[in-house]
Amino acid sequence: MSVQQSFLRDAMRKLNLTREAFAGRIGVTRRALDSWLLPIESQEFRSMPEIVERFTSEILQSSALEVNTQSVHHVISPAPISFEGRPQLISVEQFSRESAEALFRLADIMQPIARRQKISRVLEGAVLGNLFFEASTRTRVSFGAAFCRLGGAICDTTGFTFSSMAKGESIYDTSRVISGYVDAMVVRHPEQGSVAEFARATNIPVVNGGDGAGEHPSQALLDLYTIQREFSRLNRVVDGMHIVFVGDLKYGRTVHSLVKLLALYRGIKFTLIAPPSLDLPSHILEQISKNGNVVEHTSSLTSGLIGADVVYATRVQKERFSDESFEGYTPEFQINKALVDASCRPDTLVMHPLPRDSRAGANDLSTDLNHDSRLAIFRQTDNGIPIRMAIFASLLGVDNQVAHSMRDAAWLPPRYIGPDDAIFHGID
Incomplete structure (x- = not known):
């Protein structure tokens, strides 16, 4: 950019x-x-x-x-991202509307690097520890790519089986030891609140890559950034928009973080579509019912999607269930092209944090929308790189150096990353 x-x-x-x-x-x-x-x-x-x-x-x-x-x-720097006085990102509750949008300004500066047109080496010599104690593809690779595109290097670990925590090591010990090896950590852990424990055991930057059914702050930031960019070309603003959340709202940490961020805006209409067993937790409902925001619940996809500016679908987080049942989540909850055509406008955005279950019969976002211009999921994932670059630059204090550090990339990147991207070229 x-x-x-x-x-x-x-x-x-x-x-x-x-x-x-x-x-x-x-x-x-x-x-x-x-x-x-x-x-x-x-x-x-x-x-x-x-x-x-x-x-x-x-x-x-x-x-x-x-x-x-x-x-x-x-370049106007975003306010420092701070958790309990340290440069760490654990929750979207660390952000105000102004500080989130300041981070988006920095992400705008990162766009030429994310699009492989420019190179920056402001993090040269820095090492990132990617500690993923739970399965991940997008988040782990995206954080790693973002750090590398700023000149840093990565050390990865995935799963409990290959960590010393399987031998009984505490979170405190693991965090303190690893922070002696690396300059920043991204941590994903299946227990809610666990990443905050990692953060309290070190003074180096720690980023929450997902803590059980808790939060996923970087995903929410890239989701809101995507909505703003898409709304820019559609001649809309976030204030007063209508967003529909469909799926697992109880355990969906991406939903938990995104609704909290959106609650910083005014006049948002939230439509929540989920079976009773997967409803949004009551304490989060209380947080988002402010600034003139309206929350409505419905079990009907057909009527719930009418008038939506954004449809945000999620998959059922089966890994979060123990003895509970998620009865009621039937095939009627699938978001497919026929439903979107019948209930949504031609300019409605369809989003999903991914991964989606693309198998036949899955009650998730259907693949028959893959060639529909309303589907924004790949633009979402692409926006994860500049957002995560902005997070690292802010946490490591190089945010004011990026704009002046860029040089042209020496290789030839593809004009369009995906074969269906050409339709969106030139509409930034």
Whole structure:
């Protein structure tokens, strides 16, 4: 992403305006604004006139919002991510709306690196410990790739069987020992609250990669970042949106984190669709019923999806169940193309934290939506890299160095990462 794009996106976030409204506010046509927001490699990309930059900066300044009006090359650092006084990320409850959006500004700066167009080595010499005591593909590889793209190296461990914790070692001992080997840790553990224990045993940065049925903060951040980016092209803002959550809301830690983040916004309508045994925990329901937000429950997918801006599907977290039953989660809970066509608008976003169960008969997000432009799951996963890069840069204190450290990539990346991505090219 160019500095120009970052500046304009940041201005729209700060003013909380859609593209249409922002274009009107700065006195340009929507077509001109769209051309300034395109990727540099797009044939329709245009440079923003300096007078527009100055005028936009004046608007931001008059709105009593922090901005450097001298140069768009200035990077405003996000507030330090802190857990109990240490640079650690354990819960989305560490964020305010402003600090989350500041992190998104840093993620915007990371986009050219995430898209393999630029290289940065601000973390050269640093080592990440990826401690995954529970199965993971996306989260583990994504965190590792993000650290590597900033020049760092990784040490991986996966599963209890291959760890000393299988021999009875405590979380405290494991954390203290590993922190002597690495400069940051990402920890996934099946017990809720366990990652906070890891964090309290060390002063190095620790990131929660998922703690049982607790939270998954980096997933929620990339989900909200994705919603904002998608809404930008759809001429919407997060305030006042309607989001539908479908599936395992009791044990789905991605849902727990995302609804808490969204509750920082105003006028959100949450529609929760799950059988009674998989309802969202009551203490989280209390947290999200503020800022004029509305929460409704329904067991009907057909009626619940009507009017949705975003449909967020999840799989049943079978690994979280002991003697409980999840009766009532029937094939009617599957999100498929026929249902989306019947109940959703042409511009509704369909999201999923993945993995999804793609086997025949699974009550999950159907693969028949794979070629539907409303399906945003792969754009979600792609956004995980710049978000996690931003998290590492912030925690390790190199956030102000990234923009000035970039150089062109020497290899030739594919124009589109996936074979179906071309439809979205040029609509950033």
